[in-house]
Amino acid sequence: MHTDDFFSTKPDGNVDWTEFRTGEWVCQVWSLDADLMKSLRFGPLSSHADLDVALALTRLLHEDFVARGTRHDERMTDEEVVLAVKAHRAVLSRLGLEPPQLPFRHHSGFYDYWRKNDMSGGGGWQARRECIEELLGPTREALEELQENEYERRFKKGPGGTFKNLIFAAIGPKPKIVLRDAVNNDVEIVQNAENCLVYSDPLPAHGLTWRQMVTWWTKNHMQPADEPAAADALYRRLYRSLDSLPEQVLLHTYCARYAEPEGFDLPALIPQVYLHYDPYTRRSPEHSGALYRQRMDFLLLAPDRSRIVIEVDGAHHYGTKNQADENRYDTYTASPKLYSEMVAEDRRLHLAGYEIYRFGGWEITQPDGPETISRFFTELLDRHKKPTP
Structure with missing residues (x-):
């Protein structure tokens, strides 16, 4: 211009x-x-x-x-x-x-x-x-x-397309989504919209920070409120969308950084983000090519414009549940099919430009789990920090 x-x-x-x-x-x-x-x-x-x-x-x-x-x-x-x-x-x-x-x-x-x-x-x-x-x-x-x-x-092979919105943190029945305008790629939630959050504000060049998320939350869900009160309410709402202990530990450990100096300017850790909506079930023989993973456990939109996916894997990600034994402990049998589906989806996301990091649920729940998570995020944020002007 x-x-x-x-x-x-x-x-x-x-x-x-x-x-x-x-x-x-x-x-x-x-x-x-x-x-x-x-x-x-x-x-x-x-x-x-x-x-x-x-x-x-x-x-x-x-x-x-x-x-x-x-x-x-x-x-x-x-x-x-x-x-x-x-x-x-x-x-x-x-x-x-x-x-x-x-x-x-x-x-x-x-x-x-x-x-x-x-x-x-x-x-x-x-x-x-x-x-x-x-x-x-x-x-x-x-x-x-x-x-x-x-x-x-x-x-570079970064994520293609333009950011439009985030559908995340669903509680209860998952949202049903339709493509309202195929030309503009506009989606609309037609059922269970009240159970999830939708962020559609313009995405700044340097990612999405916790402060920007809190500002969005205050404007759309909690007027009037001061920043600390809104931040606390938003954190509690995000936490409620998680139903596994390992995911809760990971979110809690990362979000503790928001209380540090300049912590509100860190990238927001967004839970339960819908990557795409697949109206067909994988069990349907008529649609064997249906998409495997509809939702990401966590997403970070980093300052260097990277889109980072973090997955927390329980045994059900790579094994089939056995019938409960007499001690009522859940056990699983390794499933090559489930594992292949998981890594195939990882490859697809990698080729689309996303970075993917996986945690085993077991390692997170160990005594040193929070320390492992904290060390990982320190190295990750340093790698993806905002470019120096």
Whole structure:
């Protein structure tokens, strides 16, 4: 996207000398598209990705402030700069980036700022350029890093498609899902929707954090509530969706990290996520090719855009239950068929770009189980940490 795309009027040779500034007539032939700027505050454009828009807006602000500080031939008025800055902040927020903290709101404010900070007189032009670079340069570099990551992702075998929603943490009967719009791949839960949670907010560039999950929960399920109370309620709701001790131990061990400094900015561990919905049963001879695994035990959407699946395997994953013996202990016989189905689905997910890690339920319930889990997550989060801007 080019900076010119933000303007509804562009130089075409028809000069209109209508504005008088600083003792001389100035040609005013640019007009910022105010409607476009306002629309960017409420959502992405259909024609350009947010990343491309953010880069172009960063260049626009950089170029216009430098022009104001040197040649006085900026294209935007003070009011237009305010609109551009607001749009810039909104787009950066959707990308998961902190907007730059500008100490002025518009060109007039920049003029007052440089006069108060010894950027007038000899060497003033260079000082003002350096000032704008210091304010906007880190944002541009962070966006360019995101762009490089995006290029790499396209050439790597990462997960295909676009994130649309998460259906997770079902309690009781599983949800029944239909494909409402096959063109847009829109799904709808037509039965048992009240038993599950659905996250459909835009997914930031750097994964899905616990803080973002808590914000979503507060907005949709617990208004009004402060962040700690909402976080506690959401954790309890997620915990209720688990019906095995090993899964409960794993969730509890990971979620303890949320209480650490900056813990709310860790990736959220999402339980019982529906990977796909298969309307046919595997026992039906007419549909022997039906999908094996409909639900993941846990999902992490990591800062480096990886999608990480964590499975906790009980004996029923790889064995068939025997008739109870006289001591009423459950025993299982190893089933090559069940094991083959499980690893075949793993291969399919691997080829689709997911990372899969498996825990045996037995190892989690051992005395050192929580320590094993904690050590694993420390190494996993370090491997998938947010790219440095």
